[in-house]
Amino acid sequence: MTNPTTSKILKLAVTFLSSCFFMASCENDVDEVKALGARVGGIDVGKDVAIYVSNEGKLGAKLTAPLMNRYLVDSSKMIEFPQTIHVDFFKDSSQIESQLSAKYAKYKETENVVFLKDDVIIFNTLGDTLWCKEMYWDQNTGKFYTEQDVVVKQHNPVAKIYGKGLEANQNLTDIRIFKPQSNSYAILQDSSNLNP
Numbered sequence: 001m002t003n004p005t006t007s008k009i010l011k012l013a014v015t016f017l018s019s020c021f022f023m024a025s026c027e028n029d030v031d032e033v034k035a036l037g038a039r040v041g042g043i044d045v046g047k048d049v050a051i052y053v054s055n056e057g058k059l060g061a062k063l064t065a066p067l068m069n070r071y072l073v074d075s076s077k078m079i080e081f082p083q084t085i086h087v088d089f090f091k092d093s094s095q096i097e098s099q100l101s102a103k104y105a106k107y108k109e110t111e112n113v114v115f116l117k118d119d120v121i122i123f124n125t126l127g128d129t130l131w132c133k134e135m136y137w138d139q140n141t142g143k144f145y146t147e148q149d150v151v152v153k154q155h156n157p158v159a160k161i162y163g164k165g166l167e168a169n170q171n172l173t174d175i176r177i178f179k180p181q182s183n184s185y186a187i188l189q190d191s192s193n194l195n196p
Helices: 004-025 030-036
Strands: 043-055 058-071 078-081 085-090 096-102 104-108 113-124 129-138 143-155 158-169 175-180 185-187
Touching (some): 143 175
Antiparallel strands (some): 058 078, 104 113
């Protein structure tokens, strides 16, 4: 049986050695660490942020932005990305399925909805692309929606659709345009060239 005093000394030695190991293995510039999480008048400011969103333990999305402001006094817990935002959506934890970019984004934690505006572009690996001035991304449903003007380019069939109002899933495989405009077009495959 181990002596209680010896046991305490052993625990202290292990704790001391572990803390020395962690101190030796971390080399961060103090100024860089301070710049990552500066606080300005009720706002947490993050620079060059990367946020990972998981879905049932799998990587679902990676969000990057040069600047993030988190408003601490806001009751809805708003987070703002005033200098562009980029999101990679993953099919599984390693393969990107679609991407999103916008010049501005605002996220309300209580609603789990992101408002995107100014040159919003979403495209998938199949070649489908969506453009609009502003849009919402509902993280609960995994869908984009807007009541504003949109342009959608599809690969199969080849089409360019102008419209007003849209709902689409994150990988753009299910797009519904509420009011298509007359200047839209689609190039359909000639059925006479198909083999019987």
